[in-house]
Amino acid sequence: xxxxxxxxxxxxxxxxxxxxxxxxxxxxxxxxxxxxxxxxxxxxxxxxxxxxxxxxxxxxxxxxxxxxxxxxxxxxxxxxxxxxxxxxxxxxxxxxxxxxxxxxxxxxxxxxxxxxxxxxxxxxxxxxxxxxxxxxxxxxxxxxxxxxxxxxxxxxxxxxxxxxxxxxxxxxxxxxxxxxxxxxxxxxxxxxxxxxxxxxxxxxxxxxxxxxxxxxxxxxxxxxxxxxxxxxxxxxxxxxxxxxxxxxxxxxxxxxxxxxxxxxxxxxxxxxxxxxxxxxxxxxxxxxxxxxxxxxxxxxxxxxxxxxxxxxxxxxxxxxxxxxxxxxxxxxxxxxxxxxxxxxxxxxxxxxxxxxxxxxxxxxxxxxxxxxxxxxxxxxxxxxxxxxxxxx
Amino acid sequence: xxxxxxxxxxxxxxxxxxxxxxxxxxxxxxxxxxxxxxxxxxxxxxxxxxxxxxxxxxxxxxxxxxxxxxxxxxxxxxxxxxxxxxxxxxxxxxxxxxxxxxxxxxxxxxxxxxxxxxxxxxxxxxxxxxxxxxxxxxxxxxxxxxxxxxxxxxxxxxxxxxxxxxxxxxxxxxxxxxxxxxxxxxxxxxxxxxxxxxxxxxxxx
Numbered sequence: 334x335x336x337x338x339x340x341x342x343x344x345x346x347x348x349x350x351x352x353x354x355x356x357x358x359x360x361x362x363x364x365x366x367x368x369x370x371x372x373x374x375x376x377x378x379x380x381x382x383x384x385x386x387x388x389x390x391x392x393x394x395x396x397x398x399x400x401x402x403x404x405x406x407x408x409x410x411x412x413x414x415x416x417x418x419x420x421x422x423x424x425x426x427x428x429x430x431x432x433x434x435x436x437x438x439x440x441x442x443x444x445x446x447x448x449x450x451x452x453x454x455x456x457x458x459x460x461x462x463x464x465x466x467x468x469x470x471x472x473x474x475x476x477x478x479x480x481x482x483x484x485x486x487x488x489x490x491x492x493x494x495x496x497x498x499x500x501x502x503x504x505x506x507x508x509x510x511x512x513x514x515x516x517x518x519x520x521x522x523x524x525x526x527x528x529x530x531x532x533x534x535x536x537x538x539x540x541x542x543x544x545x546x547x548x549x550x551x552x553x554x555x556x557x558x559x560x561x562x563x564x565x566x567x568x569x570x571x572x573x574x575x576x577x578x579x580x581x582x583x584x585x586x587x588x589x590x591x592x593x594x595x596x597x598x599x600x601x602x603x604x605x606x607x608x609x610x611x612x613x614x615x616x617x618x619x620x621x622x623x624x625x626x627x628x629x630x631x632x633x634x635x636x637x638x639x640x641x642x643x644x645x646x647x648x649x650x651x652x653x654x655x656x657x658x659x660x661x662x663x664x665x666x667x668x669x670x671x672x673x674x675x676x677x678x679x680x681x682x683x684x685x686x687x688x689x690x691x692x693x694x695x696x697x698x699x700x701x702x703x704x705x706x707x708x709x710x711x712x713x714x715x716x717x718x719x720x721x722x723x724x725x
Numbered sequence: 726x727x728x729x730x731x732x733x734x735x736x737x738x739x740x741x742x743x744x745x746x747x748x749x750x751x752x753x754x755x756x757x758x759x760x761x762x763x764x765x766x767x768x769x770x771x772x773x774x775x776x777x778x779x780x781x782x783x784x785x786x787x788x789x790x791x792x793x794x795x796x797x798x799x800x801x802x803x804x805x806x807x808x809x810x811x812x813x814x815x816x817x818x819x820x821x822x823x824x825x826x827x828x829x830x831x832x833x834x835x836x837x838x839x840x841x842x843x844x845x846x847x848x849x850x851x852x853x854x855x856x857x858x859x860x861x862x863x864x865x866x867x868x869x870x871x872x873x874x875x876x877x878x879x880x881x882x883x884x885x886x887x888x889x890x891x892x893x894x895x896x897x898x899x900x901x902x903x904x905x906x907x908x909x910x911x912x913x914x915x916x917x918x919x920x921x922x923x924x925x926x927x928x929x930x
Binding site for chain 1: 733734735736737739740741743744745746808809830833835876893896897898899900901902903904905906907908909910911912913914
């Protein structure tokens with residue numbers, strides 16, 4: 334695993350415009366950064382990332398199965414009781430999932446360690462599935478990179494296939510797509526998924542989350558009063574469940590992607606649950622529920638630093654890093670009212686003064702590629718930069 | 726885009742033309758018509774519009790069953806997908822006097838246009854396509870004397886029976902209902918984004 338510098342493609346900003354990649358620069362700072370790339374060996378990809386990603390996903394599904402059937406655990410996961418039946422039904426009916434992203438600490442040598450599972454509303458999908466793919470094609474065509482260079486990135490191919498699976502499961506020929514207003518990044522991500530769905534033969538309709546209406550018979554509607562029968566939503570389940578329309582998300586019989594059983598996986602309570610069930614697994618970090626905080630004082634953890642994370646949080650908000658003697662780092666944010674978990678702290682590897690985080694994608698249950706993000710801070714937040722990668 | 730590895734780890738092929746969101750080369754003169762033309766080009770197929778069941782069975786005496794099935798299913802589709810209005814006058818404003826009927830369902834009653842005809846495609850196949858047709862007699866409507874689908878696709882003049890339609894014309898449409906309220910999603914986002922000075926980006930992770 335190397336970080337190598339490379340010249341940016343001369344015309345990349347114009348290409349970004351042509352392809353509708355409108356969020357490569359945010360708040361005046363570069364988000365997409367092609368002045369460097371990461372190089373992995375095939376072994377690093379297959380042994381250290383691809384295989385663990387699929388294995389961890391299966392372990393996660395094991396946890397979903399435990400939690401969906403257990404009131405005590407559902408309460409521990411802070412899932413509102415009104416949704417318990419829906420979670421269980423959705424899981425029992427195996428409602429199809431589209432995608433997830435596992436975030437790993439990985440330095441090219443030691444086993445990748447799972448930081449969290451973005452199973453409900455992962456973004457940076459377009460940059461991963463399409464834009465870094467195009468970057469590689471362009472640089473190989475110009476012989477800037479070796480013709481043997483490859484990339485761990487079959488995302489787009491797999492997304493199109495999974496949309497076919499979903500269309501077949503629900504026997505549908507059209508589908509709605511939704512995200513919140515005022516975010517170019519989310520709209521771009523959803524547009525990309527619409528493109529993939531179209532490639533799979535589906536007609537797509539778009540509606541903003543805030544514009545969704547309630548119809549005369551309790552169904553959801555778009556701005557044209559079309560009934561939303563099947564909907565991809567880039568809006569977290571934990572928010573939906575706490576919104577005014579939350580109860581209708583179930584009673585309307587709308588089929589959602591991601592399905593509601595994913596609310597178990599996108600929850601940080603997953604991390605201590607995984608540790609309880611698979612303690613010592615090489616790709617897991619020790620993690621504990623708040624109620625088990627005394628376990629942090631066990632002798633085996635005496636040298637550990639810990640990260641305190643809210644059950645529900647996004648983009649590195651409300652994180653605190655501490656050891657027995659001090660608080661090292663903390664980040665502000667609006668999360669935490671539902672409780673916290675503790676996870677052993679493992680520093681992100683540093684390349685050229687940047688902290689590097691690996692996102693490993695799943696489409697349904699297949700590993701589908703990686704994304705690499707760099708941040709100046711050891712807690713990756715939403716101002717991190719996205720860098721492409723190759724396999725050579 | 727050539728591939729030379731058997732175990733390639735990346736997508737084999739992405740149709741770049743389909744991924745483009747704007748034209749690569751700007752034409753000298755861009756008219757709306759030009760764009761519409763390219764957006765609408767693509768295969769077309771023959772379709773026949775009948776205003777009632779008899780017209781169909783008279784035309785195809787040997788295919789009575791197909792005519793009946795298509796008619797019944799078009800009626801069901803019409804109820805499901807036609808635009809819905811709160812009042813008769815709203816509906817008649819769009820479709821003309823006496824062109825609307827009241828419709829009751831669990832959540833109350835509303836008004837929608839009558840099915841004015843039904844369109845059949847691929848009549849010779851075992852399963853023809855069908856689509857309910859609407860038209861307007863209202864001076865204020867762009868659909869006046871035009872055959873249109875439930876979602877407003879203009880099929881052609883109502884005085885003509887045979888039409889060449891583009892291949893999306895028979896696609897199944899979403900159901901349409903009357904919306905009672907909006908804005909019940911998104912409050913959690915607003916609550917979180919009130920925090921701090923620089924709410925940024927989206928809500929994905």
